[in-house]
Amino acid sequence: MTIETRLFINNEYVPSSSGETIPVFNPANDNLVTDQVQVASKEDVDKAVAAAAAAFKTWRCTPSAERAAIMLKYADLLEQHAEEIAQLESTDMGMPIMFTRMMAASQAASFRYYAGLTDKVHGETFNEDGDGLFKMITYEPLGVCAGISAWNGTQLSIGWKIAPAVAMGNTFVHKSSERSPLSAIYLGKLVKEAGFPPGVINLLSGGGATGALLASHMGIAKIAFTGSKAAGRKVQVAAAQSNLKHVTLELGGKSASIVFEDANIENAIKHNSQNFLINNSQACSAASRLFVHESIAPTFIDGLKQAWMGLTHALGEPADDKTFLGPMVDKAQAERVNEYIAGAKADGIEVLVGGEEQKRAGHYVTPTLLLNPGLESRVYKEEIFGPVLVVRTFKTEEEVIELANDTSYGLSGIVFTSDIARALRVASKLEVGTLSINSAHWPSKFTSWGGFKQSGYGRESGLEAVKEYVQSKSIHVALKV
């Protein structure tokens, strides 16, 4: 397959005006995939925003049925080309193909879901109420919206950002991560073939500098950012210092998984081993702090250890259908995770499984299970974004709620128990935006996704996401003049 590396602006693939490029390596073997990924310069960003602004004038008043038909055609095309998309995403970020196929499918699902909402966001009316006025609220699109994605779920992120935006009549400029640009660039030809008019969807590549240009752009009405707390903070500042654009932030997490003594042990082990390790735990919602009730701790931790030891053999080539664990996204991320593990060992934290560096080629990290890290240790407090799970025990429900909430993050959580009253009681007290009972937390198109505290604000996915791409207008009509 020829790999597209150019920018997609106004329905055309174009090279970067600056000629700057970035290389992409396959993290499974460090082979160069391409050194030609074009970096969007200020001029390119301005062109993309101008194209989106021009397209907004007509796209916002294109009949909803027409917008929906184009979105549905695009979803069909995504499905027809799912294998190429999955291969590209697997090649540049190392996610096993069995999961990148799901990512590609998730983007199609988002476009179908939001296509069904193009004609369902209606206004409200209020009768005269002694004030001589008939009143109404209408909802209007914001204008040119931008999205910046992290590398760990490009296709999902694109679906969550672009689909609700264009469904509501906005136009879009998206920037993928410099660490996983290929599957995003590929989408341009499908956007055009689906019939999106020029400028409605523009796809840029580049790093933090290109992201900063979007965040500070005077022509962008809203930016939906997914990434680290540090970069999210910069985006918010840039938005405030430019045109006060709307901002939503999907940031990191250090989520808790709580296993009570009455939990189904086998199920809790599965979700805290295999399911925690999906995508090498390079998932914002990964519950990387596990709390186990002390009365079941010896048996549970023994079972967990066995499950983790089994999974250390699951490492393989991401392109292989059977591979469950691929490499980390790149050298820097593998080194970062290995540094956390080495630091934990140097601090004397007990290593139950893993702990040693991989010798094989590529940027693989050994899944590592750590017992009883101190409450102030880095592995306990900081988001590692890799296959490292820390385990502690607890005595009471009150204590574990306090432990779980003792973090600046608030993205996700899991509660394992067979007592539904306890599950809901604990769920109501956890300071998180997404939570599952008796299962690892995965996104659903029906529910919203987003964080409490420093995991960000605003919501993607579900019905709630459309509110992020409209603004209300109140209109009053005097009944007697």
Ligand code: NAD
């Ligand atoms: P990152 O912050 O390094 O990069 C994210 C994106 O921001 C990239 O596209 C990057 O080019 C861009 N960027 C960097 N500096 C910027 C700046 N100053 N202005 C504008 N854009 C800038 O994060 P990452 O390493 O790609 O992703 C990992 C992080 O993302 C983790 O913290 C993870 O938890 C988080 N994440 C959150 C969610 C969620 O839905 N909450 C989903 C996926 C990842």
